[in-house]
Amino acid sequence: MDRMQRRDIFRHWIYFVFHVSHIWGLTTAQVVYSVAEESSPGTTVGHLAKDLHLDVQQLETRGFQISGPNARYFEVNVKTGILLVRDRIDREELCSRNVKCSLEVEAIVNSPLNLFRFEVKIVDMNDNAPSFRIPGIALNVSESAFPGERFTLPNAFDADVGGYSVKGYRLSQNEHFTLDVQHGGEQAMDAEMVLQKALDREKQAVIRLTLTAVDGGKPPKSGTLHVTVNVQDVNDNVPVFDTSLYKATVAENTPRGANVISVHARDLDEGLNGDIVYSFINHDNDHNVNTFAINPVTGEITVNGELDHEKSNAVEIRVQAKDKGQIPRASHCKILVEITDVNDNPPEISVTSLVDVVREDAAPDTMVGLITVRDNDSDKNGVVQVRIVDSVPFTIKNTYKNHYSLVVDGSLDRERASQYNVTIAATDEGDPPLSSTSVITVHVSDVNDNAPRFKEPVINIFVKENSPVGGVIYAITADDPDMNDNAKVTFSVINNNIKNNVIGSVININSETGDIVSLQAFNYEELKTFQFKVQATDSGVPPLSSNVTVNVFILDENDNSPAVLAPYSEHGSVNSENIPYSAEAGYFVAKIRAVDADSGYNALLSYHLSEPKGNNLFRIGTSTGEIRTKRRMKPSLSATVSIDVVVVESTADIQTQFRHVPIKEESFSDLNLYLLIAIVSVSVVFLLSLISLIAVKCHRTDGSFSRYSAPMITTHPDGSWSYSKATQQYDVCFSSDTLKSDVVVFPGPFPPVDAELISINGGDTFTRTQTLPSSEKSAWWHRGSTRVRFGTNAQQNPSDAVHGLESEREVLGCERIAFIATCGCARTAAADTICDFGFLH
Secondary structure, three states: OOOHHHHHHHHHHHHHHHHHHHHHHHOOOEEEEEEEEOOOOOEEEEEHHHHOOOOOHHHOOOOOOEEEEHHHHEOOOOOOOOEEEEEOOHHHHOOOOOOOOOEEEEEEEEEEEEEEEEEEEEOOOOOOOOOOOEEEEEEEEEOOOOOEEEOOOOOEEEOOHHOOOOEEEEEEOOOOOOEEEEEEEOOOOEEEEOOOOOOOOOOEEEEEEEEEEEEOOOOOOOOEEEEEEEEEEEOOOOOOOOOEEEEEEEEEOOOOOOOOEEEEEEOOOOOOHEEEEEEEEOOOOHHHHHHHHOOOOOOEEEEEEOOOOOOOEEEEEEEEEEEOOOOOOEEEEEEEEEEEOOOOOEHHHHHHHEEEEOOOOOOOOOOOEEEEEEOOOOHHHHHHEEEEOOOOOOEEEEEOEEEEEEEEOOOOOOOOOEEEEEEEEEEEOOOOEEEEEEEEEEEEEOOOOOOOEEEEEEEEEEEOOOOOOOOOEEEEEEEEEOHHHHHHHEEEHHHHEOOOHHHHHHHEEEOOOEEEEOOOOOOOOOOOOOEEEEEEEOOOOOEEEEEEEEEEEOOOOOOEEEEEOOOOOOOOOOHHHHHHOOOOOEEEEEOOOOEEEOOOHHHOOOOOOOOOOOOOOEEOOOOOOOOOOOOOOOOOOOOOOOOOOOOOOOOOHHOOOOOOOOOOOOOOOOOHHHHHHHHHHHHHHHHHHHHHHHHHHHHHHHHHOOOOOOEEEEEEOOEEEEEEEEEEEEEEOOOOOOEHHHHHHHHOOOOOOOOOOOOOEEEOOOOOOOOOOOOOOOOEEEEEOEEEEEEOOOOHHHHHHHHHHHHHHHOOOOOEEEOOOOOOEEEEEEOOOOOOOOOOO
């Protein structure tokens, strides 16, 4: 059978193992494939898409690919879904001496993101022959050695495992030595030469042998070692160990110099032949043996290097005890040192796959990333617990062995957090436990889930009438917490009817800035207010919007002149009224009525006569519009006399010529008598009344003035003012027809008793004036455009005062008259009535 036939038989056997393993993997719900090591690239491993239940037509569009640390060895054909060998697979490089060798392979598919894991077992091939680390060995054997004495030989090394590892040794044919092979376990096999026949140095001083190591391949492969036996003379006692096998346990973190175990051997010879020297037998120059040291005198074995349980959990050491004889003799023993694990490796966290951006509306259990956690320690020191440190809307789920997935576990809101720094902690169960952390940054993408928001639900805009066309009357703003196009807001008017007028002819809104621009001048008299709604819409898909109600209030301007109502409304016409010749002062002549289209203060009217100054026949009420006479209409009576003046040269020539004027004799008639009696009676009654009133006034004020104290002015909700000094109080109110009113009171003693009304000026009022001393303090009451200065106990003619104040009463619209006071606009605690033009007394 030639080489090609044997290779075909082997490949058929491999494929049979593959199919059996594949069927077993399907039944255990874990996809498992098998492939022979050293398979050429392109070798079919299995139909991965079919076994993972994926649609072959969608593999390419979904980006189906192999990932993970073992992705270099395999690839998938996205058109057929078949798993292929990509690179050279060396089982010995991947799994070293482990009997079982398999690779965990990951496959990722997108849209949606999913991860599949499957296992590929690497089938060993007999591609390595046994070999010895040294080409030959020399043994010094005394000729006095007894039959049965044993001599250790180096072990052969075969990179293959299982049936292809070293299965036996053969020693070349000779008459003195035989080969004894000892099986120490599944992989361990030691070979020793046993002396069968005594040596005779004189016959043969050097014996050359060949040791052959054979593996279990078909055909088997082998390696050889040259053994040279030098026959030496005498020294007939061999050192003997207390036991042939020593066992010791040491922790991997044991420091250098720490004692591990001590060996002891005895030699029955004396002198140098009985002195023993201990040493390691390390033909293979094994690094693990070099991590220990032995005291050649005491046999104490100590730590000489760094121990690592993860690299080697046990070390087999061979110790030789040799005497110091001229021809030294030696024996050996075996020491098995177990290296126990210490929790000296923290978990390692690696992110194998991560989604760059997660939508803020991602559903729970949406996969964000794939995480692998490894701990090189063993037993409970290698058991790892994985958790998320911070409170974030994500969680960790275990998917397979030490593989985890990071998934969404709550609602995401980009407006509250645009990214999350997820801290993942892995802690083992060692004592004390070790842990490590890894921070994964997850970015949250925006979704249009927020409508634009106005700062207030209703917007009130105040615009003056006759404002310029095209001016910005208000700028509307709206906030959208989203970003980019989702936060780009445009404005529009959503209702277009305002009292049967199109809104587009009244105002316009800039869709980008929100500026509301007037398209026409507003007229308060035609349109006082109107309402419309503005909609703010973002640019998201689908767009979101919100509305706000806008109220526009037109503010009145004084742009309309008063109009006189009928019957005097015709402009430029002259109207006539008839009054009797005997009309007294205050006689009602006519009433003028006028209206103003404006409102508020702009429509508050006052009436004035435009007659020349000095014409004192008529007056008009500023608030009522009533025209009345100011004095009687009868003209003044007069008498005339003629005088002749003569100029003379001297006074002596002066002669007065008297002209005798005829004297008309009149008799006192009865009618004149009655008239005289009536006048005297009325005068007496008037004087008595006046004297009584003055007496009452003086009696009321004498006590209060003597006790006059600091003044106090108090305002009331109805618009009136209270003025008080000690027990005396003045209440002041103002009529609605006065455009401006103020009261100023200067505290201090009243003027002297002989002071009188000094001046009442303003418009048509009387102008009698008397100057008071500058040292005297008085008070001024200013009302509208008229100023009245007043003192105490006026000595003016009562009739003149009443007449003048009565005239002012008509101007200011007062209703009744009292002595030296005219209307109910100001009222004192003494029950005196004071009009807009009045004075204290």
